[in-house]
Every structure is written in C-alpha cells, then in structure tokens.
Amino acid sequence: MNPYDVTPYIDLSYVATHPNRLATMARFLGKQPAPVEACRVLEIGCAAGGNLLPMAYGLPRAEFVGIDYSARQIEEGKQRIAALGLNNVQLICADLVEIDASMEAALGTFDYFVAHGVYSWTPPQVRDALLALCKRVLRPHGVAYISYNTYPGWHTLGLVRDAMMYHSRNAASPEEQAVQGREMASFLAHHANDGIHKEIFRHYVELLNKDLKGTDNSFLLHDELSEVNDPVYFYQFVDHIGQHGLQYLIEADLRTVLPLSFTAGTQSALQEMAKDAIDLEQKMDFLRNQMFRQTLVCHTEVPVARRIQPHALMGGWLRSQAKRTTMDATAQRPGVVQFSSKDEATLATDHPLSVAAMEILAKAWPRALRYDDLLAEARQVVGIRGGSGELDGRQEEMALVSTLLRACGQSPQLVEVNSFHPQLVTTVSAQPVASRMARFEAQTRSIVTNLWHERVTLLPVQQSLLRFLDGDHSLADVAALLGNSVTDAELDEHLRWFAYAALLVA
Numbered sequence: 001m002n003p004y005d006v007t008p009y010i011d012l013s014y015v016a017t018h019p020n021r022l023a024t025m026a027r028f029l030g031k032q033p034a035p036v037e038a039c040r041v042l043e044i045g046c047a048a049g050g051n052l053l054p055m056a057y058g059l060p061r062a063e064f065v066g067i068d069y070s071a072r073q074i075e076e077g078k079q080r081i082a083a084l085g086l087n088n089v090q091l092i093c094a095d096l097v098e099i100d101a102s103m104e105a106a107l108g109t110f111d112y113f114v115a116h117g118v119y120s121w122t123p124p125q126v127r128d129a130l131l132a133l134c135k136r137v138l139r140p141h142g143v144a145y146i147s148y149n150t151y152p153g154w155h156t157l158g159l160v161r162d163a164m165m166y167h168s169r170n171a172a173s174p175e176e177q178a179v180q181g182r183e184m185a186s187f188l189a190h191h192a193n194d195g196i197h198k199e200i201f202r203h204y205v206e207l208l209n210k211d212l213k214g215t216d217n218s219f220l221l222h223d224e225l226s227e228v229n230d231p232v233y234f235y236q237f238v239d240h241i242g243q244h245g246l247q248y249l250i251e252a253d254l255r256t257v258l259p260l261s262f263t264a265g266t267q268s269a270l271q272e273m274a275k276d277a278i279d280l281e282q283k284m285d286f287l288r289n290q291m292f293r294q295t296l297v298c299h300t301e302v303p304v305a306r307r308i309q310p311h312a313l314m315g316g317w318l319r320s321q322a323k324r325t326t327m328d329a330t331a332q333r334p335g336v337v338q339f340s341s342k343d344e345a346t347l348a349t350d351h352p353l354s355v356a357a358m359e360i361l362a363k364a365w366p367r368a369l370r371y372d373d374l375l376a377e378a379r380q381v382v383g384i385r386g387g388s389g390e391l392d393g394r395q396e397e398m399a400l401v402s403t404l405l406r407a408c409g410q411s412p413q414l415v416e417v418n419s420f421h422p423q424l425v426t427t428v429s430a431q432p433v434a435s436r437m438a439r440f441e442a443q444t445r446s447i448v449t450n451l452w453h454e455r456v457t458l459l460p461v462q463q464s465l466l467r468f469l470d471g472d473h474s475l476a477d478v479a480a481l482l483g484n485s486v487t488d489a490e491l492d493e494h495l496r497w498f499a500y501a502a503l504l505v506a
Ligand SMILES: C[S@@+](CC[C@H](N)C(=O)[O-])C[C@H]1O[C@@H](n2cnc3c(N)ncnc32)[C@H](O)[C@@H]1O
Pocket: 004, 009, 010, 011, 012, 044, 045, 046, 047, 067, 068, 069, 070, 073, 094, 095, 096, 097, 115, 116, 117, 118, 121, 122, 126, 222
C-alpha cells in the first residue's frame, strides 16, 4: 500500500516554493520570469494541497495544478478545494512516472514547477521521471524548485537513520516504527560513549523533540524512517539535472548562495579554492555541513550569469521585520546603528540613508514598500534631495542598495525582496476579516498560512478567535462567541497581532 495513503504527510505551506520567491531569486540573476499574479504553477508531490491551496487563494488570477499518487491525500485536497470554493486550482491523482502524452497535453506548460520533498525521497527511476517531466512542461523562461536532502550533512543524520531503521525493522505499524525510532535515538543520545558521535546523537534528539517533529510522526516516517532517503551532493544534483537538459540557476535561499556567514578570512580562502560558482557552493556545503537544499533550475538553453544583480532589489517590494537594537558595548562605534531580526541576524550601518530606510521598513511591516517609494521616503528623512542625475544622490543610493543587499544575504527577516504584494490590511476594522484560507486551516490546526505564504502559529484562543473573523461579526459578537473569556484589551491585542502577522484582509 502507498505509505502516504497509510500516513499522510503533515501538509504545510513552504514560503520558499512560492512563485514570489522563485521570481525574485531569478530576478536576482537578471532574469525576467513570468509575473507572479498571473502565472501557471505545477506542483509535483502536492500531497493534500497544504502548499498549493494557500498559493491559489492568495493569487486568484494565477492557475495551479497539483499531482500526487496518493489517492487519500488527493481526495482530501479536493474536498478542501470545494470547501474553500477555489476555482483556479486542480489536483490530479497520478504517478509521475506514468504521466503520458495525452495527460501532458491536457496539463499544458508552466511558468513555475515545484517539487518539495520528492527528489531524494524517491527511487532513481522516479527522480529521472521528475526531471524529464520538468524539462518537458517548463516554459522556456520558467523556473523550477526542487528540494532534496544533501551530503555532507546527511552523513551525520544517516548514522542516526541507520540505527533507527535497524531498531524498528520489525515494527508492525508506522506508529510502532515511529515509537521505536524515537526510542533508539534517545537510547543513543544517553548511552553512547562520550565523544563526537554522542554529541551528534544528543543534538539530533534535541531536533527530534523540537517543533513539529516532536509531535508529528509523519515527518519522521517519511524522512529519517522512509524506505527511500537518498541524499546527494550538490554537484551530483547539478550533473543529474544536466543530463535532462536543465541547469542550476540559484538557490531559493540567498543565504546558501552567499558566503556572508563566514569570516572575511574564510571568504577569501573560499574564493581562492573555488574554480567556479558551483564549486564554490559545494565547498561552502562542506564547510556548513549542509543537509538540505532548495535548488532553482532552468533550461540549459537559457544563458545564466551567476552574479547577483542589485537592480533586482531596485525593482522589487522590500520588507523587513528587523528592529533597531542596542549594540554590544565592545562593538559600539560612533554613528553606527544596529538592526536585529528574530532569527538573530544583525545589520550594523553608519550610513544615514540606510538607517532611515531600515526604520521606515520596520514601521511599514507587515507591508512591503516599493524600492522607489522607500528611497524617496528615506531621502526625505535624512534631508537628501532626490534626483538620480546628481552624483551625490547616486552614490548615496548605491550605498543604500549595497547595505540592503548585504542584509538580504544574511536573513530574509532583515530585508526581504518580493515580486508581488498581497492584499492585506494593517488596521483592525469594526468587523475584521481574516484570510479565508487561514480561517479554514484554523478549523483543524494551530499553524496557518498568512498572506505572504508564511506559517504562523496561533495560541489556542487565537485559533478560536480567527475562525470568527468573517466580516459578519462585530467585536462584541466575537467576544460573546468566545464566551466572554477574553477582556476587551486582550481582544484588541490579539486582533492587532493578526494584522501584524499579515492575516487580515480588506
Ligand atoms: C515527503 S512528501 C512531500 C509532500 C509535500 N510536497 C511537502 O513537502 O509537504 C512526498 C510526496 O510525494 C508524493 N509522491 C511520491 N512519489 C510519487 C510519484 N511517483 N508520483 C506522484 N507523487 C509521488 C507522495 O505521495 C507525497 O505526498
């Protein structure tokens, strides 16, 4: 029986697979991908649509097709589509190895192709079928996203996987396999001889008990305990796609591409060691013990110059959730201002235009600002006269672009470039409306998808509250529906947090 029919996948949204991210990353290399608002997207291995449906909801003029061979998940997804009344997404139950010419003709071609959690989780013939399909259905300037587990990181995790697989080899059911797998991991963490591998086991058990992996067995069963889990090195993946007429474009996460997490000494040693861009990234993978990649791919026929183009940033929508923070006393220098994001990335700058821009972005959150608007506002703040013809103005602007780019390369939470802007509101009206998608998700779970396609975790009271925000209820109605268990001040705080979390619509 199909293991995904027995244990469906957890089925969440992945921000890095959204056409917004794919378009933005392609634009960083000077490409002109299809406009996000009116594109066609194919997702292979879409499960029950946890990723595709929120995209379809947020981009009503775009068209989405999902394919998965698990009948149970596809059926569940179809029911969700009907319940949500979405008319721009269809799910098809099919084995990707068996997609024939007539089905392919009916599918048409796509601007964006997404396969998250499929490539290294399937046997070689399925991987080949995946890449061959991608080559055939991807439009000439299309962008494909393919994620996979990688070496060297999975050598370490593979050690734990081997032990867990061994201990659970006779389990009678997936539940039992998960229990035995967890049991083995914690046995290793407690009883292994002291040394480097004990540290690895300990670290792994921490990860295993953290977040969703700690509570949901489907991750574990379809990853560490999956029958097929064949990580590859990045360079091997690049060779493999090359055999199918595809080539490496860029990663979905700029941090993987840029060496900004390394010291200046390591960065220059890397530059000396690296023969080309792919070799550089492979060597960074060795240094970082990379475990997972989210690689963007395009047709071999498309010329690719792998150099980040600042103009991409200047044509995009910019967003930042970083706040101004106090610097460590030892690092303090006059005039230098520091901004930090929740993921502990920091940006320190003494450039007044950049400082003003970061403050303006922080105020605008969760909205993004057009680069031109941001520049004009920041210039106003620091009193610099606009006009790109002026030398000073241009130099100032280039310094701003370079600071923002440095921030992007460190963390999307510091600065994120986008290729579209969702329809969200930042104020709480008398009868607030939450995203229909998020309200629907909140019926069954605490993790919902916001209008930027990001995951947001709700407190139990917020999960109940969100579901009542359909525009038909006043704040007094909502309080009554919650059994008057929250005070007016608490209600106000939750609603303002929903706005901040990009969950409210007009
Ligand atoms: C690890 S899950 C990932 C699901 C989803 N993309 C995600 O990341 O949340 C892999 C998915 O690929 C589907 N799949 C695996 N082999 C397939 C094949 N040969 N044809 C179609 N779907 C397949 C499974 O049913 C499953 O839903």
